[in-house]
Amino acid sequence: MTPTAPASPAEQRLDLIDALRGFALAGVLLSNLRDFSLYALLDEAAAPVGERWLRMALAALLDAKAMTVFALLFGVGFALQLERAGHSAQAKRRYAWRLCLLLGFGLLHAAFWYGDILRYYAVLGLLLLPLARWRPLALAALGVVIAVFASALLQPWMKPWTAQFAPAAQAAAAARTAFESPSWPAMLAGNRGYDLWVHATAWSLPFFTLGRLLLGMALGRAGWLQRPQQHLRAWRRLLAWTLPPGLILAAYFLFRDFGGLGPELFGLHGGAARALSRLLRNLAYLSLGLGYVAAFVLLFQHPRARRGLAWLAPVGRMALTNYLAQTAFGLALFYGIGLGLGPRYGLYGALAAFAPIFAAQTALSHWWLRRFRYGPLEWLWRCLTYRRALPLRRAPEPAPAAA
Numbered sequence: 001m002t003p004t005a006p007a008s009p010a011e012q013r014l015d016l017i018d019a020l021r022g023f024a025l026a027g028v029l030l031s032n033l034r035d036f037s038l039y040a041l042l043d044e045a046a047a048p049v050g051e052r053w054l055r056m057a058l059a060a061l062l063d064a065k066a067m068t069v070f071a072l073l074f075g076v077g078f079a080l081q082l083e084r085a086g087h088s089a090q091a092k093r094r095y096a097w098r099l100c101l102l103l104g105f106g107l108l109h110a111a112f113w114y115g116d117i118l119r120y121y122a123v124l125g126l127l128l129l130p131l132a133r134w135r136p137l138a139l140a141a142l143g144v145v146i147a148v149f150a151s152a153l154l155q156p157w158m159k160p161w162t163a164q165f166a167p168a169a170q171a172a173a174a175a176r177t178a179f180e181s182p183s184w185p186a187m188l189a190g191n192r193g194y195d196l197w198v199h200a201t202a203w204s205l206p207f208f209t210l211g212r213l214l215l216g217m218a219l220g221r222a223g224w225l226q227r228p229q230q231h232l233r234a235w236r237r238l239l240a241w242t243l244p245p246g247l248i249l250a251a252y253f254l255f256r257d258f259g260g261l262g263p264e265l266f267g268l269h270g271g272a273a274r275a276l277s278r279l280l281r282n283l284a285y286l287s288l289g290l291g292y293v294a295a296f297v298l299l300f301q302h303p304r305a306r307r308g309l310a311w312l313a314p315v316g317r318m319a320l321t322n323y324l325a326q327t328a329f330g331l332a333l334f335y336g337i338g339l340g341l342g343p344r345y346g347l348y349g350a351l352a353a354f355a356p357i358f359a360a361q362t363a364l365s366h367w368w369l370r371r372f373r374y375g376p377l378e379w380l381w382r383c384l385t386y387r388r389a390l391p392l393r394r395a396p397e398p399a400p401a402a403a
Contacts, residue, residue: 015313016300017225021073022312023296025319025361027066029326030354031058035115036330037350039343041176043169051347056258060250061288064208067117068289071209074121075128075216076225082132083220092129098385099125105320105381111188113327114175114195120209127210128217139218147211147286151204152279162201171197182336204278211286228297235294243291249284314365315358318375322361329357370394 034040082091099122106118131139165171171194178190199205224231256277299305315322332338333353343350368375372392374382379392 014226015310016228016297017073017076018313018316019300019309019311020069020225020293020296021316021319022314022362023309023316024066024069024073025315025322025326026312026354026358027062028070028323029358030351031062031066032115032326032330033350033353034058034347036113036327037334037341037343037353038176038179039347039350041172041179042343043173052258054347054351056254059257060254064285065289065292067208068212068285069293070117071121071212072216072219072289072293074125075213075218076220077216078125078128078213079132079217079220080226092132094385096126096129098381099123101381101384105324105377109324109327110195112191112331114191114198115327117209118323120206121213124206124210124213128213131214131217134221136218136222139214139221143211143214143218144286145211146207146214148279148282150207150211151282152275154203155275155278158203161203165197165201168201180336180340180342182340184337187335187337208282208285212289215290225297228301232298232301235297239291239294239298242287242294246284246286246288246291249280250288253281253284311362311366314369315362317369318365318378320381321375321377322365324377325361326357329353 078095081095102118102125103122106116106120106122109118110116131142134142175190175194178186178194181187181190219225222231224234228235296309300309334341334343334350336342341349345352365375371394373379373394374392379390383390
C-alpha cells in the first residue's frame with residue numbers, strides 16, 4: 001500500500017464508504033438481536049434443537065464479521081479526517097476531544113446495554129494518533145499481528161484471570177432474570193453487573209478491535225476505499241486471499257464447535273491446542289470480514305448493483321444514530337421494561353424483527369437526510385466537537401426560473 005493525496009472536498013462524502021457502513025450496521029443488528037432477545041442468555045440445553053442449523057449459519061457467516069467491517073470503517077474514517085485537516089496538532093487535539101465525546105456516548109449507552117462497542121473505539125482510537133503518519137503497509141502489518149496473534153499468545157496467561165469470575169451460565173442466568181424484570185432499577189443494576197462480567201472475561205476484545213482499527217487506518221491512508229477504481233486489482237487480490245481461506249476456516253470451526261470434536265488440534269493438546277485454535281479462529285474472523293469488504297467494493301463498481309447498494313448509504317451516514325437506535329428498538333421489544341417478548345419465540349422469532357427494524361431505519365434515514373445535513377446524534381457530536389451550534393437543516397433548493 002502507498003499513501004495517496006488527501007481527498008478533495010467533492011470526495012468528502014463517499015457513497016461507497018457510507019453504503020458499506022450501512023451494510024455493516026445491518027450485520028450488527030442481525031447479530032445483536034440474539035442478545036437483545038435474551039436468546040444468547042439461554043442455557044445451551046434450553047435452545048430449541050430445530051434451530052441448530054440457523055445457529056450454525058450465523059456462527060459461520062456473521063459472528064464477529066459484521067463488527068470487523070464496522071471497526072475497519074472507523075479506522076478509515078480516522079485516516080480521512082486527519083488527512084483533510086493536514087495532520088496538524090490542532091486537528092489531532094480536536095480528534096482526541098471527539099473521541100472523548102464518543103466515550104461519553106458509549107458510557108451512556110453501556111448503562112442500558114452491556115454490548116456497547118463505542119467505548120473501545122473511543123479509547124483505542126487514541127492509540128492511533130501517534131501512528132497517524134505511518135505508512136499503510138506498516139499499519140496493516142501491525143494490525144494483522146495484533147488482531148490474529150496477540151490474544152493467541154496471551155491466552156495461557158489469561159486463564160487464571162478468567163477463572164476468578166462467575167461461570168458463564170451463572171452470570172447469564174442472573175442477567176436474564178434482571179432483563180426480564182419490568183423494573184428499571186432491576187434492569188439497570190443487572191446490566192451493570194453483566195457488563196462488568198462480560199468485559200472482564202472478554203479480555204481479547206481490545207486486541208480484536210485495535211487490530212481492525214489499524215487495518216482500517218491503513219486502507220484509509222492508501223486510498224483504497226476513496227478511489228476504488230484505481231485499486232481494483234488490489235481489491236481482487238484481497239478477495240482471493242481472504243474469502244476462500246475465511247470460508248474454509250469457518251467450515252472447520254462449524255464442525256469443531258457443533259460436531260462435538262475434542263480440543264486436540266493437529267496432534268497438539270492442552271494449552272498449545274487452545275492457543276493454536278484461537279489463532280486460527282482470529283484468522284477466520286478477520287479473513288471473512290475482509291473478504292466481505294472486498295466483495296462489497298467490487299460489486300459496488302457495477303452500475304446495477306451500485307444502485308441497489310447505494311440505498312444503504314443514508315443508513316451509514318447516520319451510523320451513530322442508527323447504532324444506538326437499534327438498542328432502543330431491541331430493549332423496547334424484548335426486555336421486561338418494554339413489550340417483554342424475550343426469547344419466547346426462539347431464534348427465528350428474534351431474527352424476524354430484523355426486517356421491520358432495519359427497513360424502518362433505512363426509510364427514516366432517507367427521510368431525515370433529505371431535510372437535514374446530519375443525523376441527529378451526528379449533529380450533536382459535531383456541535384460538541386467544535387463547541388458551537390452548527391446548521392442542521394438543509395437550505396431549500398432554489399425555485400426553477402420562470403420561462
